[in-house]
Amino acid sequence: MNTDPxxxxxxxxxxxxxxxxxxxxxxxxxxxxAKIGFLPPETEAxxxxxxxxxxxxxxxxxxxxxxxxxxxxxxxVIRLCAAEACQAQGCRSLEAEVxxxxxxxxxxxxxxxxxxxxxxxxxxxxxxxxxxxxxxxxIGKATSEKIxxxxxxxxxx
Amino acid sequence: MTTLSRHTIHIPLDSVAVALGAxxxxxxxxxxxxxxxxxxxxxRTGSRGMHWLEPLVEIERGGVRHGFxxxxxxxxxxxxxxxxxxxxxxxxxxxxxxxxxxxxxQTRLTFNRCGVxxxxxxxxxxxxxxxxxxxxxxxxxxxxxxxxIMMSGLRGRxxxxxxxxxxxxxxxATDADQKYIVCNADEGDSGTFADRMIMEGDPFLLIExxxxxxxxxxxxxGYIYLRSEYPVAARVMSEAIAGxxxxxxxxxxxxxxxxxxxxxxxxxxxxxICGEETSxxxxxxGRRGEVRAxxxxxxxxxxxxxxxxxxxxxxxxxxxxIIEDGAAxxxxxxxxxxxxxxxxxxxxxxxxxxxxxxxxxVTLRDLVEKIxxxxxxxxxxxxxxIGGPLGAYLPNALxxxxxxxxxxxxxxxxxxxxGIIVFDNTVDLLxxxxxxxxxxxxxxxxxxxxxxxxxVRGVEIIDRIRNGEAxxxxxxxxxxxxxxxxxxxxxxxxxxxxIPVQSAVKYFPDAFAKPGPRPKVAAKAGAETAx
Numbered sequence: 001m002n003t004d005p006x007x008x009x010x011x012x013x014x015x016x017x018x019x020x021x022x023x024x025x026x027x028x029x030x031x032x033x034a035k036i037g038f039l040p041p042e043t044e045a046x047x048x049x050x051x052x053x054x055x056x057x058x059x060x061x062x063x064x065x066x067x068x069x070x071x072x073x074x075x076x077v078i079r080l081c082a083a084e085a086c087q088a089q090g091c092r093s094l095e096a097e098v099x100x101x102x103x104x105x106x107x108x109x110x111x112x113x114x115x116x117x118x119x120x121x122x123x124x125x126x127x128x129x130x131x132x133x134x135x136x137x138x139i140g141k142a143t144s145e146k147i148x149x150x151x152x153x154x155x156x157x
Numbered sequence: 158m159t160t161l162s163r164h165t166i167h168i169p170l171d172s173v174a175v176a177l178g179a180x181x182x183x184x185x186x187x188x189x190x191x192x193x194x195x196x197x198x199x200x201r202t203g204s205r206g207m208h209w210l211e212p213l214v215e216i217e218r219g220g221v222r223h224g225f226x227x228x229x230x231x232x233x234x235x236x237x238x239x240x241x242x243x244x245x246x247x248x249x250x251x252x253x254x255x256x257x258x259x260x261x262x263q264t265r266l267t268f269n270r271c272g273v274x275x276x277x278x279x280x281x282x283x284x285x286x287x288x289x290x291x292x293x294x295x296x297x298x299x300x301x302x303x304x305x306i307m308m309s310g311l312r313g314r315x316x317x318x319x320x321x322x323x324x325x326x327x328x329x330a331t332d333a334d335q336k337y338i339v340c341n342a343d344e345g346d347s348g349t350f351a352d353r354m355i356m357e358g359d360p361f362l363l364i365e366x367x368x369x370x371x372x373x374x375x376x377x378x379g380y381i382y383l384r385s386e387y388p389v390a391a392r393v394m395s396e397a398i399a400g401x402x403x404x405x406x407x408x409x410x411x412x413x414x415x416x417x418x419x420x421x422x423x424x425x426x427x428x429x430i431c432g433e434e435t436s437x438x439x440x441x442x443g444r445r446g447e448v449r450a451x452x453x454x455x456x457x458x459x460x461x462x463x464x465x466x467x468x469x470x471x472x473x474x475x476x477x478x479i480i481e482d483g484a485a486x487x488x489x490x491x492x493x494x495x496x497x498x499x500x501x502x503x504x505x506x507x508x509x510x511x512x513x514x515x516x517x518x519v520t521l522r523d524l525v526e527k528i529x530x531x532x533x534x535x536x537x538x539x540x541x542x543i544g545g546p547l548g549a550y551l552p553n554a555l556x557x558x559x560x561x562x563x564x565x566x567x568x569x570x571x572x573x574x575x576g577i578i579v580f581d582n583t584v585d586l587l588x589x590x591x592x593x594x595x596x597x598x599x600x601x602x603x604x605x606x607x608x609x610x611x612x613v614r615g616v617e618i619i620d621r622i623r624n625g626e627a628x629x630x631x632x633x634x635x636x637x638x639x640x641x642x643x644x645x646x647x648x649x650x651x652x653x654x655x656i657p658v659q660s661a662v663k664y665f666p667d668a669f670a671k672p673g674p675r676p677k678v679a680a681k682a683g684a685e686t687a688x
Contacts, residue, residue, distance in 0.1 A: 022380065022421065022423065022441060022442070022443075023423050023440065023441045023442060023443040024443055025443035025444075026425075026440065026443050027424070027443075029426070030424070030426065051443075057444075060445050061443070061444060061445055064428065064445040064446060064447075064602075065425075065426035065427050065428050066426075066427035066428065067385055067425075067426040067427035068426060068427075081347075083347030083348075083546065083596075084347040084348060084505070084542055084546060084578050084589070084592070085347045085348040085504040085505045085576075085578045086347070087589070087592070088504075088505030088506045088578055088579060088580045088581075088584070089505060089506055120386060121345065121347065121429060121596065121599070121600070122344075122345055122346070122347045122349075122386065123172070123176075123386050123387075124172060124173075124344060124349075124350040124353040124386065124387055124390075125172060125173055125176050125350070126347060126348045126349070126350055126502070126504035126505070126510075126576070126578070127173055127208035127209075127350065127502070127503070127504045127510035127511050127512075128173050128176055128177055128208055128211070128510070129504065129505070131176065136388065138172055138175050138176035138389075139176055140173060140176030140177045141177065
């Protein structure tokens with residue numbers, strides 16, 4: 001494991017403000033991820049030391065929540081809703097179509113690191129399904145064309 | 158340039174409206190207004206809940222709000238022409254918005270301001286009846302507030318339907334140096350979006366409800382646990398909390414009562430199980446969101462081991478109405494032990510998808526066919542799922558049942574959080590049952606074996622049934638597995654996953670009788686099938 005002290009000390013200022021706050025570890029991990037894009041291995045030691053926890057406890061929290069990533073994601077993340085209301089509106093065939101269009105399987109990142117395709121279980125857009133989120137952008141009545149256009153817009157910005 | 162004219166238009170900031178292009182409409186409106194020399198104020202509101210009309214733009218004329226929708230950016234130039242000309246003529250005109258039958262027929266106690274007011278204006282909130290309940294509550298004793306909640310018959314709107322008054326009294330009666338109010342805004346059930354809508358459209362209502370709860374049970378600190386999949390709700394809620402501090406609704410001296418109530422927004426990190434209250438509390442403490450064994454109840458030992466009142470968003474949002482208009486008025490709405498109103502959320506393959514708040518007593522058929530208008534593609538309604546991923550699949554023949562707690566409990570179903578998902582006759586109920594297990598396997602916290610292992614076994618058994626392997630005995634094994642999960646799971650995740658499965662088997666036996674490939678439904682589990 002990489003425990004380069006310079007890396008770890010770079011994380012401490014991001015983590016430290018959340019020590020002592022309710023649920024602070026989760027918020028601190030989110031802050032690290034917002035800064036770096038994922039949670040590098042050094043996060044565990046840095047957070048463990050800041051929160052006075054064992055590394056195992058920190059690792060347990062990181063691995064529990066689907067928002068936390070231990071490897072970089074693509075520059076644009078496509079999240080397709082896979083839950084029931086969107087199933088009633090054809091999200092299963094949309095997923096297959098998007099997989100074909102981007103030549104990617106759900107859960108994977110393209111080799112170029114341009115795009116990550118993943119499932120999400122409900123965006124609360126059930127009345128306008130199938131729903132998707134591309135980067136931070138919400139898409140209702142999603143089609144693979146709408147998603148491709150949103151990916152282009154993300155790439156351009 | 159013509160004479161400068163002043164106008165106001167309302168464009169929703171609600172996630173559904175945004176997902177359908179509301180931000181582009183707002184940008185186009187600002188741009189076109191500038192080009193025409195119109196001084197245009199754009200107020201971003203919540204949604205009226207008529208989602209098939211989103212983005213729904215509203216313009217006030219003579220004290221009446223007129224609706225236009227669904228509006229695309231391309232519709233905006235002609236809309237601004239109509240506005241400037243003082244006519245309300247536009248091909249997408251809907252007339253007076255509150256006269257639309259879908260809207261007019263509702264009983265909006267919780268959602269009466271949603272879509273009307275600027276969600277971030279306390280003045281607007283006050284002008285539309287907000288804060289009257291909190292002003293009343295600061296003069297009442299905690300016990301009398303708890304009594305009112307008890308008397309109203311309000312039941313937890315998160316899914317379990319537990320009488321709120323009993324919880325409130327339990328927390329109030331437990332002595333401790335610190336107590337907490339926790340709002341469960343981890344609205345993870347597919348087919349539900351009422352919490353999201355109210356947080357985006359009327360956030361001060363939730364703040365007011367929670368502050369009243371704090372006064373009632375003697376808790377000086379509150380948390381809203383919000384799922385991370387709701388970025389718009391997070392932004393609005395967080396700005397509203399800051400505004401509430403500035404406006405003296407929160408902090409050391411709530412409405413100059415001398416009593417403290419602090420409120421903080423906490424964002425989850427992607428875990429359906431955190432909608433379960435004990436798992437939520439662990440998560441709020443910064444841990445893995447694993448469920449806790451009950452007892453102790455959170456009302457006695459909750460957050461950090463202190464007495465904690467955990468309620469859903471809609472439960473807290475019903476509180477101001479009850480305090481302001483009296484428990485009796487609330488209690489007189491509804492049927493039997495299902496009192497008050499329920500914001501039903503109708504989605505899936507349905508023509509008029511959206512939110513419909515009405516007193517309990519409405520039938521499922523009314524909600525799906527009369528109000529929802531049947532399926533969007535005109536195919537027959539084959540099944541509905543009510544109450545989220547842990548809710549029952551019901552056939553068309555049962556739609557004449559009333560959508561209340563007792564009636565649905567009698568057939569092993571539940572109201573849940575009021576979400577109804579409509580499926581046409583292309584749905585494969587075996588596939589839906591399989592998904593229920595797949596979802597449970599994905600989202601189980603792993604603490605108890607029946608849920609963690611049972612969900613995986615469930616997927617395997619259903620695959621064997623699908624492949625025509627010893628169907629009769631596998632259906633029996635499936636039934637045994639469901640029974641074991643119901644009896645042996647620690648929480649509702651494992652304990653209620655069998656509900657969609659068993660209801661599918663019971664009401665749609667044909668789906669489990671014919672083995673073989675199922676061409677209508679595209680394969681879904683990415684791990685097993687090539688794209």
